[in-house]
Amino acid sequence: MNLCIDIGNTSIAYSIWDGKQFASIQRIATGEHEIEFPNINLLNSIAISSVVPNLTNYYSNYFNEIGFQPFVVTYDNCKINLDVDHPKEVGPDRICNAFGAHKKYGSPCIVIDFGSATTYDIINENGDFIGGAIAPGIDVSANYLIKKAALLNETIFQFPKHVIGKNTNTNLQSGIMYGGLDSVHGMINRIMNEMDNTAIKVVLTGGFSVLISEHLEIKHVLDETITLYGLQSILSANHE
Template structure:
């Protein structure tokens, strides 16, 4: 069994993969220590660990825990240790591990041109050409980051549920906020996709949504898209399979 750890700035997604199938997904807050986050999960059958992380200090904590408690050395995903990965950007080393996993996972599932939108602490747009090469993208503040910043700055506004209201024109403060946050996110997303397609001169490409807020935003979109909430974990699984094949060939 594979223990797949996706360590983000806000959440850590813990996945267990058996026979190329994700059989368990558990989310914990990123401030949670490895001892707190992993102790209560049955990891007795784990034979391999792969970590995708954008939080270096947390990487060390979870890496050391796996060595101590599972007697396993985790494979840490980097831009230069994934067989077949092609990053045609100015500084490949700056591409986050989560984006790398999304690229690998999307290329495994889908052929042709792709735009991956990952809703996390930041909303990232990964642009992949017809040859499966990552050629760049965009990064914007995540939906919850923008909303929480608004709440923190405006004393009279309170947290509200992230859901689409019935109408764009809200009748109270709560529905005003929901309209601005949710419909605003949709317009931003669809506008960015149109801009990317126009700049790339792509009439058709596959749009893939992933990340924590993907299931919330998906129903509000007017553009055709594929919903892959656990694309990052799937990418980790694919990387694990690639590594095993490489070891066998060697």
């Protein structure tokens, strides 16, 4: 069994890979925590993907103290060609998304990860990561707007029944959710046009992926474990 940990800017997701699938995924707020896992004697390896450098160090030291040297994904051990200007700048989470999607769904492929940022990770027909796009996360944009506008109140992130809102709350929900949805539609279409391929597989993951998936009219797959799957797959590739 392997313990896979994805450290993001706002949350940490982790789960046990039993050789065929992940057990239930645990999520905690980003920070310094003790990670709960089964009997340590049952673990073979620990793998970490992290976009928070100080927590990379914290958890590496944490596991070192209990006898494990964790595998930490970087641009130079990821086993995927990063066909971009500066490979060192590609986030480990995006690397895991790209590797996992290519292995699980084939290429070409787009992975859209809805986190603090909404990232679009593009894998070409050869299985190379060729770049993508980074946009503000749906909730990040909304919270910034609400913070800056004195008369606006916090709202529940959900799709209203109608695009035309009748009160401040439904106005906000419409602009945030339908605006975010149309942004995703537009970006997918632009990427497909630029690649001259409308048959690209589309994979959604991350916090808002379930909500967006219900309304996205473009054929896609919803996979909330793709980052951890990519992490596990990179770990496995490094042990071959």
